[in-house]
Amino acid sequence: MASQHPLQPGLFSWPSEDPELLGSRCMDCGEHAFPSQDSCRACSSEQTEIVGLGRSGRLWTWTIQSFMPKSPYLTYETAETFHPYGVGYVELPCGLKVESRLRENSPETLAIGLDMDLEIVPVRSDDDGRQLMTFQFHAAVSP
Numbered sequence: 001m002a003s004q005h006p007l008q009p010g011l012f013s014w015p016s017e018d019p020e021l022l023g024s025r026c027m028d029c030g031e032h033a034f035p036s037q038d039s040c041r042a043c044s045s046e047q048t049e050i051v052g053l054g055r056s057g058r059l060w061t062w063t064i065q066s067f068m069p070k071s072p073y074l075t076y077e078t079a080e081t082f083h084p085y086g087v088g089y090v091e092l093p094c095g096l097k098v099e100s101r102l103r104e105n106s107p108e109t110l111a112i113g114l115d116m117d118l119e120i121v122p123v124r125s126d127d128d129g130r131q132l133m134t135f136q137f138h139a140a141v142s143p
């Protein structure tokens, strides 16, 4: 099996049995950020720490991407093999809303307020044949 690597480092804990999103928390005012930030956008403090943001949240809003996005959109897919996918904002327990690809891709399977869980999925291979992984959310239970 091809080796697997995160598409972007630092976004999620992985490999892990229970991967979670990684962000930052301001040690002065408690503001969270995703992706992690070296300084706080709320109070400008530079005292931030990397924290786990959990692996579940609530679907805040969503849409279906029904046509192939413009370049750079690097996956295994071509215009002929493209499959629609869901895109949404998932509200995490800390209050942050994170934009994410969604496993579900039809209006019948998505609803605002759904409980969502994180999963780590392959996106594409790089030039060295390594499989690149990213995060997405899926409904914890079907509506």
Ligand SMILES: [Zn+2]
Pocket: 026, 027, 028, 029, 030, 031, 040, 041, 042, 043, 044, 045
């Ligand atoms: Zn702050």
